[in-house]
Amino acid sequence: MDVFTMVVIIVVVTTVAGVFNNYLKNKDKAESKLADTALGEELDELRQRIEVLESIVTDQKYQLHRDLTELEKSA
Numbered sequence: 001m002d003v004f005t006m007v008v009i010i011v012v013v014t015t016v017a018g019v020f021n022n023y024l025k026n027k028d029k030a031e032s033k034l035a036d037t038a039l040g041e042e043l044d045e046l047r048q049r050i051e052v053l054e055s056i057v058t059d060q061k062y063q064l065h066r067d068l069t070e071l072e073k074s075a
Helices: 003-057 060-074
Strands: none
Touching: none
16 A cells, blocks of 8 residues: 555545534534423423412412311311
């Protein structure tokens, strides 16, 4: 094997390794973006549920019902 062939092989191998390395980095970034999007959606859903629960708990009818229930228990 002569020197020219050896140089060509080294260049080809390093180029392929660089392309593969970039492919893996981009793949990881894409997967993390998908995970971030899923977590963001779940967070929005949980916030909506908390708002509903807060509105129920702060409702005067709910408070009145809770007070009546406590009075029945103590009687």
